[in-house]
Amino acid sequence: MKKLLFILIILMPSMLLAQDKCGVALDDKKMQEKYSDWNQRKSLFESQIQVIQNQRKNSLARIEDKIYTIPVVVHVIHNNANNVIGGANNINIADAQIMSQIQILNEDYRKKLGTNGYNTNAVGTDMEINFKLADRDPNNNPTTGITRTYVRQNGFSFVEEKTKIAALIQWDNTKYLNIWVTRGNNGVIGYASFPYDSKLEGLGATTQNISDQELFDGVIIDYRNFGNCCGTLSQSYNLGRTTTHEVGHWLGLLHPNGDEYCGTDYCNDTPQIESLNLNTTCDKLTSNCNSISITNMIENYMDYSPDRCMNVFTVDQKNRTRAALSLSTKRKLLLDNAEPLTDSERLQVTVTPNPINPTVNGNIKLKVTFKDEKDLFIQLHDLRGILVEEKVLTQQRSGYYYFESESLASGYYIVNVTAAGETVSKKIVITR
Template identity: 65%
Template sequence: MKKILFAIFLSIPSLLIAQDRCGVAIADKKLQEKYSNWQQRKANFETQVQKIQEQNKNQARITDKVYQIPVVVHVLHNNANNAIGGTNISDEQILSQIRVLNEDYRKKEGTNGYNTNAVGADMEIEFVLATTDPDGNTSTGITRTYITQNGFSFVDDKNTIAKIIQWDSERYLNIWVLKGLNGVIGYASFPYDSKLDGLGGTSQDIAEMELFDGVLIDYRNFGTCCGTLSSTYNLGRTTTHEIGHWLGLLHPNGDEECGTDYCNDTPQIEKLNLTTSCDKMTSSCVVRVTNMIENYMDYSPDRCMNIFTNDQKSRSRAALSLSIKRQALLNNIEPLGETDKLSINIEPNPVSTGKSIRLRTTFKGEQNLLIRLFDFQGRLLQEESLQKQKSNFINLKNESLREGQYIINVSTESESVSQKILIQP
């Protein structure tokens, strides 16, 4: 790892704000102002990510596993008659974006996503439009919603957007395509969790942090065809970039001059490529280097981009394994094996106050589940009903529980199982 002063998404120059391609740095600055422990929380996340990477560094390969992520594309448009065109982009434009994602994340030969760089990585992640909706109905993986609002601030309005339509982020990667304002053309949620190391703030603050999870892309920068596309960001790489953030990757300069992205095989650079050119750029931080302007996490024009690195792959895998949200999605992609009888196991147990409780639940086939939490006097504290579930991990809320013993009960239509849990300091 690059061992320099911790500086993810710190304050950014006015030039970057004026020409910002991505809203992540802007959002992070606002979170720093709102939460006094935001920097420490990110530092804790980085420590844990690096620890996981250290544990994996002696493996011959990071993993042989290819993750296939179900995607839902939510088109928010201003066409009252629902006609295709303008903000109501076509299916063809959406399919072109999914194709680009798979070319870029799999480093496919014969495509714009291929490179011959010695540190170039096949990220072993694929993206497929969802074939079923959250209720189990057949779906194209595309939703279309008419709205009257003519554009959104991706940073300030992200929760407003999520309230319009959002599928379960523990089962799908949500991508919203709509009109952006203020010059920002993309934004993504980073794999932090409010349950991870504690956010602080009110319960409303935590709820707001948990609400939005996914990627926002301006309709003029989504896909490669069929619509009104930007002349600079017109090959689908804005979505590639933002999903990189969703996977835990940072801008190459860590959003400050000579900052860090915690990847050794990306050069330490002074600034991102804010030009419309693919011309060579150099930086003089510790030593003089040539910028990797072709990296998907830079701000370069789409035609310049063609590389994720091995360390970026390693980092994204570590972030996926650390984030509660991302792990839930991966677990839902490949449910646990079935058991003839209902069985549950609480992980960890005991668990510290404020930390997430993960409930391993296995049973036969597909079942409706009722999950209830009781105190030791038998009083019902929480209840949640889940429909059409398969064997899987379920994350339970723990923000409001005090120290002590509790009972978790899981019921199907024919079985009921309980287990004690200890909450400790």
């Protein structure tokens, strides 16, 4: 999410016009208009994020974090009828430009020494997240992790047409981070879906289905702000940090000011600021919130600063992403699916954690292993034998499977997993 200042000279004195470069704040307003419980959903998400963050601060969890590797598929949506790849002003960007962006993500999220992603800030941290282009497509065939789709349309409004973009091509968002690269209209150069997909404790059965999040999940970037080489890049946002920023939103991070005057991003180690950096320079900025003068952290990836200014994620931002990853059903599935399980000769089922407190632990997680590919039949019953939920899945491999626990009453449940005539039953305890 970036903001640029354009100088308009029309036979008059110069004037500055700020344009919104990130679609997340714009989309948030539209979601508030479309879904009556959107603000309630956000509030509950934040309260539960805070619970997990506090737990992490009071434990060694943040020291013991594992390094995640997220598979990425880049969908290039272009209007080059001849399918020419690369070159100036060509939306159908070159493979090298895509690979440069993946490299930049890894430099920034791992705070790599000797790169633009390294910093010596006292609160700067290694996010311990790697990104790699997928090597297998949804049908398990070899892939470069890059797709190319021709359309006649010259560009898209990322917020208004996000589901239209996703309808063109989208891989399973529980197995891949989908990044679409195309031309943006209306000044927006990046947009990302936020992990509000969980059924949060407190919203209850009346929670509206957030259909937009079922249709679209991922990141959209203007081709002129993707990577740092090989094509036509913008002047100030040409080092790949637009994608670093938007992936931050996809992981649950907010702008430092929460898109409000002296607002909050719920991270204590990012300064409370009046507004985002609307300059095209890296000059020092100060804010005065609650009568406290403070220097803005314009080098934070979640600000609107030019790419060359950015090089910091903080410890609290890392804790927040870990908390969001534990709350979001889709994000948890993606991380689990990114680490293929070892097959077992016979069907094996493990429930973790068990007992389960939905407020603290989230959904029921089943680790299911077997040999080769099999059709799976999974049923959840209460102790009266009443069917609560079932899943019928074809041609599955060993993996993780989830049941939502938010609506379940405290008590005992039985889950039955059947594969190729073999059935395993496990007792599950729900506590509150």
